[in-house]
Amino acid sequence: MNDVTEELHFGERHLGVRALTPTAPAPAADGGDASGAAASPVATATDTSPGQQWWRRAAAVPLASGALTLVVVLIAAGRRQLWRDEFATLDAAQMGLRELYALVQQKDLVLLPYYVGMHFWVQLFGDSEVALRLPSAIAVAIAAALTAMQGQMLYGPRVGLLAGVLFGLLPVVTRYGQEARPYGLVIAAVAAAGLFVVRATQRHSRAAWIYYALALVLVGWLHLIALVVLPAHGLLVLLDARRRQNWRPVAWWMGATAAAVAVLSPLVVLAKAQSGQIAWIQPVPLGDLSEWMLGLPGAIGVGGILLGLAILGCVGGGPRVGYLAAWALGPLILLWALTPVMLLFTERYVLFVLPAWCLLAAAGVQVAAQRLSTFTVAVPVLVLLVGLSSHVALRAPVTQFEPDLRGATAVIDKERRTGDLVAYTGPFPWWSNAGIKYYLQEQPPLAEVFQATEGQATPNFRQWCGGTVECLDTRARIWLINTKSSSTRLTSFAGMNPEVEKALRARFVVTHVDRFTDVSVSLLTPRPRG
Structure with missing residues (x-):
């Protein structure tokens, strides 16, 4: 079975088709292989009616996904009052830069880039609840757009759009999109790094590897723990290099990763002295792990839908499935396994795996939609309905376990x-x-x-x-x-x-x-x- 992917050309107005799996033939001179597209269970749809063409435009998929996410997150964004972590952000943002430097000598060193950014943001836009949370809302909207772009590059516009929409409808995206903390920005940074590594494997351009290295630096500045996504990137590069019998991209990936780690190494060394700040994290017993994972999207029912579809999306295998599965599960397995050494396994630290969940789930919908086309529209509606009570609860005036x-x-x-x-x-x-x-x-x-x-x-x-x-x-x-x-x-x-x-x-x-x-x-x- 041929497995064909459709790549979004940056700066161009058309889509080219490139093979990512070992069994796929070389791309045709006109940009695609018709027989491969027809045989793949997740091949791009070929609808030609005018009413169905808007989502096939290069910019439409990320823009629609980002706009939907931003609208959902901004609904009642100021209703829930600030809680203790957000007051910590506010306190830091209102400090002078010298005071802020003194603060990070004692704690929150890893949050210094975020605090500096919020310092200038508050000066420009004020410190209302909505103003404080707006950077996070914008960040998760960008994350949705980047997720959609990556789906478009790996599977085509239909899967890309569906993945971005699913991401925007997750209750946990609203939760951290309506919070003055850096976790929404971390999701966007990891999604950007994933987009650039996919682009680099498809194009093998020096610019893509440079952008990838810069994205990794941004990930580390926002949240060092999110760098556990690196093995997933490495797996994609290795599988693609093995298929092409060209190992030069592996050297490029290692170089880009080494450069990013070198830039981040001073932060890693200095932050190690403040590791006591994560003493509040409690270990997750093995018996509770499945329930914990199902609850990661913000509602257990939504988690069940995503994981079930993601399993279906693994049909066909190939480099992209291995990469997405490693991104979706690898960080969770690694951080949970490190529990006896260091407690790092907690919800807010691993939210960056959710774009991969949505990409695999969207691919699963595409597989099922070969027999039931209405399934494509039904899944986002089902996710919204199942997660609706969680959306309402997240907009309550008082955060759970917090004082009014x-x-x-x-x-x-x-x-x-x-x-x-x-x-x-x-x-x-x-x-x-x-x-x-x-x-x-x-x-x-x-x-x-x-x-x-x-x-x-x-x-x-x-x-x-x-x-x-x-x-x-x-x-x-x-x-x-x-x-x-x-x-x-x-x-x-x-x-x-x-x-x-x-x-x-x-x-x-x-x-x-x-x-x-x-x-x-x-x-x-x-x-x-x-």
């Missing part, structure tokens, strides 16, 4: 008086501080009871005064923000340091308490003298 700081701030905003103070208890007091300040942007910030100055001892960590008694001003009211989990009834002083609680109870009376999701707001007024 927006609701807490509304109470303070309504009843605050000049001279009121604020105090925090619970985990990550700096993050509660950042949230309350953020949602009180239109008001002067409340002075903090236990903060000696407005300065910082180190970035993200406040300078605290020496003792609780000395800190207390018994003439002012205090808004006490408690973000301890509300698995039990949340009281004003739950989880507080006993010394601090004793000092507050001796000098203040709790006037009233308002409770929201995982947060309480208590108004403390001074006890009458005598």
Whole structure:
């Protein structure tokens, strides 16, 4: 069986056809082999009616996929309030470059390029929820377009368009497209690297290998762990070189990879000292691995559909299937196997495999559509319907397991008086501080009871005064923000340091308490003298 691929010509207005499998004949002089296209189960469709031609244009497939993804991600993009990781991004983005440099000396060194980019982004576009998340939304839209382009190069425009649409409809793409963190950008960077390595194997141009090396550097700057996709690229190059009996591309790939690693090596060495930051990651037991994988797209039902179609898409084999399968599963297997050595296996770190899932699934749809053409349209609709409840949940006003700081701030905003103070208890007091300040942007910030100055001892960590008694001003009211989990009834002083609680109870009376999701707001007024 001949296996023919249709390659997108960059800068041209037509599609050429190139063989990627060992059994395919050499391309004809006119750009394709008709018999090969007819025999392949994933061959490009030959519809000629005018109403069906728009998606066959070179630019239409990536533009349509990217536009759809952007529209889906921007729906209610500002409804969900910021959560702790996004407040970390906001805090870093609002720092001066010197402060930011001081921050990465202690933590988040691997996020320095992202933080620097967000620093200038916030200066230009502000710090609203939508503005902070817009780079991620644009990034996943670009990732969808790049996925569609890669599908177009490997299988043809129909598979490319379907892969891009499936990617844009995944609930997890909305989740991280609506988040002020770098994971959406990582997906786009990995998709770009994959596109360039495919192009390099098809064209063998020096420019493609240079672009590939630059894309790898971008991947490493955004997320070093995503470089585990390299074995998949190497497999594609080796299989293609073996088929062509031309090993020069292998040398080019090794050179491009070595150049990228050399550029990234200082970051790798320096980041190793901050490896303790990933101590929060929990291992995934072998018995839970299948459920974990099915849930990766954001809904277990959607994961089941994708994986089932992806298996069907492996029909025919060949270099492209080996490459996509290695991209889809290789990083997961490798990071899970490294669990005894280092905990790196967590959802947000491996999202870059999803374009490969969608490409294989789209190829599977094309195989099935040979007998049932309506299946091509039915699959995206099914994915949307199965994942709809997840889409709705992801747009809830409060992120799961996070406190409703927006609701807490509304109470303070309504009843605050000049001279009121604020105090925090619970985990990550700096993050509660950042949230309350953020949602009180239109008001002067409340002075903090236990903060000696407005300065910082180190970035993200406040300078605290020496003792609780000395800190207390018994003439002012205090808004006490408690973000301890509300698995039990949340009281004003739950989880507080006993010394601090004793000092507050001796000098203040709790006037009233308002409770929201995982947060309480208590108004403390001074006890009458005598």
